Amino acid sequence: MVANYDEVMKLALERGFYFPSCEIYADAPAGFWEYGPTGVNMKNKFVELWRRELVRRDGMMEIDGCQIMSKSVFVASGHIGNFTDPILRCTKCNSTFRADRYVTEKTGENVPERMADEEINALVKKYNLRCPNCKSEFGGVSRFNMMFRVGIGPAAEEAYLRPETCQTIFVDFARVFKTMRGRLPLGVAQVGKSFRNEIAPRQSLLRLREFYQAEIEVFCNPSRLDELPKFEEIKDTILRLSDGSSITEATAEEAVRKGLIPNKLVAYYLALLIEFYDKTGVDVRRSRYRRLSDDEKAFYASIAFDFEVETSIGWLELVACNYRSDYDLKGHGTTSKQNLEVVDPTDQTKVLPHVFELSMGIDRSIYTILEHCYYEDEKHDDRVVLGLKPYLAPVLVGILPLMTKDGLGEKARKIHSDLKLDFDTFYDESGSIGRRYRRLEEVGAPFAITIDQTTMQDDTVTVRHRDTMQQERVKTSELRQYMNNALAARN
């Protein structure tokens, strides 16, 4: 049986994957969650897999930038202008509306988002617009900014928590490219936190105000988007493409040839990404790249595919894949008065690189992996199993003496101390052996080592497999190699 949101939530709370922040206080705000011991372990392993399958595989460079950035950064990025929505608020019942949309809808007048507050106020007065809920008057237009503003130093200089990690990549681009001897196309990657003051955060890890992103910005020469030798590596990888209704399967090569994807560079990274997700344990047969229409796209994107996965609560966006053109470097170049062009060594011409990004939501990915890996095994008392890949499991192996007497406990502790520095192990000698197996299954431990009487005679233990419940005997001297082999099996 497959999982739903509530079951994953329950498991997450009971087994220490994640839980609400500041929960012992009554004024804990919504939209903030923390990872517990099992969750942070799994998240670390997820990020390490991301490094392996994307950053190292493609020869990207990783940076770690600041979360607080100056106002100018967001003037250049467009977030100051595009993140402030005009809001109309009822003076009586406090209902709030997007001012531009509401006024347009009621009056038919063209009200752009950037229209001055006074002009919108004038329209409200002219048409005598009132709150549709209680018929009371509106207060004047105010502005809601989704960025968290912070004040730096005693003078409280205006700055913001970054709403997406990639802005640090853009502002650092010139130095990284120069000092690290970069060549286009060049991927620059970053893992870190971003902050958005969501109006209505919901559903635990799925809509947070403070959240983790793993972002990759590929800087490229826009005139060479189809000159990509490494495209050969992934040309046969199957991509599932969607316009929102039907899904078309095509190899990367076919997708480019048929124009489903605009160029080889975009197709290459979409293929890398799907190969990565396949290794996380997400069921990629339930995924799609959905091409966004113009009115769905972010303000900086010219072409956008959302990588979406089907979950118990519907299609969930895990990665935004945006072709941002030169929007960002142009903005930062103009605002900072720096020249951010680089030389393409192929023909020694100067070019302002374009950017294709893979903006991954880590928290949503963690949730999706948990949901796709969770199952109840009807054949065995509906045991709850988290079928995590060995290299993502918070506990790789449980070490369990069948009983503590006759020296089995000592032997088990010895085996445990031989393994615990190199593997995520869990030692447990309490209660029945069956109960201990079940507990391990719930945190996704793929293996359990059991020390029994035979161990005392021939120095072998049983290794039990989580999914099949089958056991095999392994020499204690070979356990280390056994576990290493299991970890290395990333398909």
Place this chain on the structure above:
RNA sequence: GCGACGGUCGUCCAGUUUGGUCUAGGACAUCAGAUUGCCAAUCUGGUAACCCGGGUUCAAAUCCCGGCCGUCGCACCA
């Protein structure tokens, strides 16, 4: 932010209608001990909760007000 509904041990639920029997009960989980010795066994004992703040009352888990959180709907969603 608005509206509807909700919030009791780690989890799920009883108790709230009609205030007192609640020093808050059960199941599962968890901890200690006994027993068993390869798949959530059994026995004994323990830990553990009324979301927060006010109010009404002799008396509040229960009624009232405010806040916070959650679910759903609306709106929003880079």
